[in-house]
Amino acid sequence: MPVPKRKRSRARRDSRFANKKIAVxxxxxxxxxxxxxxxxxxxxxxxxxxxxxxINTKSDRGVKRLEIRAKQKTEAQRDESQAAQ
Ligand SMILES: [Zn+2]
Structure with missing residues (x-):
């Protein structure tokens, strides 16, 4: 297996990355x-x-979750009121 003969200096290594820019x-x-x-x-x-x-966004899922919870809450209250009678 080919192996580099010498260690590449920090300056040589870093100059390679100096030309690598963040693309806009x-x-x-x-x-x-x-x-x-x-x-x-x-x-x-x-x-x-x-x-x-x-696509459904995070806020869409949050709104749907709140609607489901509100529905469950009203159903639970209805069940309690029917049980009390
Ligand atoms: Zn948009």
Whole structure:
């Protein structure tokens, strides 16, 4: 197996990484909520892509969870009131 003959100095190694820069990615604004997003991808804020709702966002799941809990709470209260009678 080929092995490097000498240790590459810190200066040589670091000069290689000095030319490696962080690339600025292209950003577009969401057509629905104007939030900056990557092109050709569904918006992570509102879940829209090409004017249609594609994905459930975290806030959507939170709203749905609250609705389910409220429904369970009202059902539990109804059951308690029926049991008391
Ligand atoms: Zn959006």
């Amino acid at each position: 990615k292209a950003l577009v604004l969401c057509s629905n909520c104007q939030h900056p997003q990557l092109p050709h991808q569904a918006c992570r804020e509102c879940g829209f892509y090409k004017g249609a709702k594609i």
